Amino acid sequence: MSGTSLDGVDGVLLECGTSPAAFKVHAAASADLPDALRQALLSLNQSGPDELHRAAVAASQLAELYAEVVAQLLQRSGLAAAQIRAIGAHGQTVRHRPPRDGEPWPYTLQINQPAQLAERTGINVVADFRSRDIAAGGQGAPLVPAFHQRLFGHAGQSVLVLNLGGMANITALPANGAVYGLDSGPGNVLLDLWCQRHTGAWFDRDGAWAASGREQPELLAHLLVEPYFLQRGIKSTGRDLFHAGWLDERLRGFAGLPPADVQATLACLTARSVALAVQGIAWGGAGPQQVWVCGGGSRNAHLMRLLAAELPQAQVQASDEAGWPAQWVEAAAFAWLALQTLEGKPGNLPSVTGARGSRVLGAIYPA
Known part of the structure; x- marks a missing residue:
């Protein structure tokens, strides 16, 4: 997870048991955003020249940072990539324009390179969690x-x-x-x-x-x-x-x-x-x-x-x-949302987002 504070990337390696009491965090890791990447992401919150190129480059750099955090998690846990079902990779929100009165074409945009992350790690990647809720008339947020x-x-x-x-x-x-x-x-x-x-x-x-x-x-x-x-x-x-x-x-x-x-x-x-x-x-x-x-x-x-x-x-x-350190919670949430996607289960709550109904969220990029 890399959030709107633009301070870094947090990751957890989560085992989801049959109940929340059986959830187990095997490892946690984080990495600071390099100043240049932070500024690049921040600049994408507003319109500017050559946005498509700058967004693509920043997304690739972010995916590399995600891969570094994944490597830390594997090293600290002693687990191999083959033992991980999936990475839930939220991406970095650079624009969020949910449905508003009188405004056509709502969208939310999280830049990411999930295919690159799957290639780098050899692990299935689940990404793009918010767009399906938007398509169903929801706000796309919050999903946690x-x-x-x-x-x-x-x-x-x-x-x-x-x-x-x-x-x-x-x-x-x-x-x-x-x-x-x-x-x-x-x-x-x-x-x-x-x-x-x-x-x-x-x-x-x-x-x-x-x-x-x-x-x-x-x-x-x-x-x-x-x-x-x-x-x-x-x-x-x-x-x-x-x-x-x-x-x-x-x-x-x-x-x-x-x-x-x-x-x-x-x-x-x-x-x-x-x-x-x-x-x-x-x-x-x-x-x-x-x-x-x-x-x-x-x-x-x-x-x-x-x-x-x-x-x-x-x-x-x-x-x-x-029992849940504050820095773990949101990253753990997207690990759990990735599991929901893999199992074909809904990840949104219409009472929260306003979507027309429950939806399976995200797109899967196979290892």
């Missing part, structure tokens, strides 16, 4: 709630699973057994962008810089006017909306604010937009009792404190406390 339900669902308890990557997505598991999910808005993407611009660091470690600033209520209110936050029901988003231009436009008139105060307010924006999304869920009660947080944002201590303040009725914890 079906896995979250299996992993974190708890009979009689209302649970929220929050993935804090570049974007933030939630899986709501009310005690009545229903499943809901959506993208609440920016997770780390604006925090990382502002931190890179003003400190040169790729991210705000532990949220220390944000914690040094002061939340600006007027700026927060101005940011929350964004129509996406006001939209209820099924929805998904990405860097197509929440990018540097979006932030710069909304900071007009706030030029005198200290950069640390802006960072503090952006952290509040992430936490508040999650809380707003949670409030829009039909919980059948007071809301979630337990919140499991995964993704890189779970390592941001300041952001975790803000989330706990926004969701005071719940216990907010990193998924590590449930």
Whole structure:
């Protein structure tokens, strides 16, 4: 998995037992995205010259990085390529234009070279998970709630699973057994962008810089006017909306604010937009009792404190406390989705994506 934070590639070697309790991670590995590849992928989020060539080259470079992570997983586990049923390779999202009122031809685009990955590894590859859900009228995202339900669902308890990557997505598991999910808005993407611009660091470690600033209520209110936050029901988003231009436009008139105060307010924006999304869920009660947080944002201590303040009725914890380290969860989800594809089983949840029905996702590239 390489997500919208554009920080690296995470991989797990997952054995799927007959129940989630029997799931076993044999190995985990990660690799940083080289700066040149990160910039190439970031540039593809917006229109530019020679896009087709640049996208093809970046996809090939990304597939090589995936192959390196696969090699690490095999070495650490002691397993051979012939013992692996498939690689679930998500690819890198560079455009996400799901169905919207009045806009024709919805699509989502994850660049990848699954054929190259199959050649390099000698392992079946399952890729292109999102396009079938889009074809069926869905948002193509989020796809992880079906896995979250299996992993974190708890009979009689209302649970929220929050993935804090570049974007933030939630899986709501009310005690009545229903499943809901959506993208609440920016997770780390604006925090990382502002931190890179003003400190040169790729991210705000532990949220220390944000914690040094002061939340600006007027700026927060101005940011929350964004129509996406006001939209209820099924929805998904990405860097197509929440990018540097979006932030710069909304900071007009706030030029005198200290950069640390802006960072503090952006952290509040992430936490508040999650809380707003949670409030829009039909919980059948007071809301979630337990919140499991995964993704890189779970390592941001300041952001975790803000989330706990926004969701005071719940216990907010990193998924590590449930036995699933935060960096493993999304990669494990796409390993499981690859298995669903191989077995001809649906991978999407229409209650989450809005698709016309359950669909088998992905395309298989044989070894």
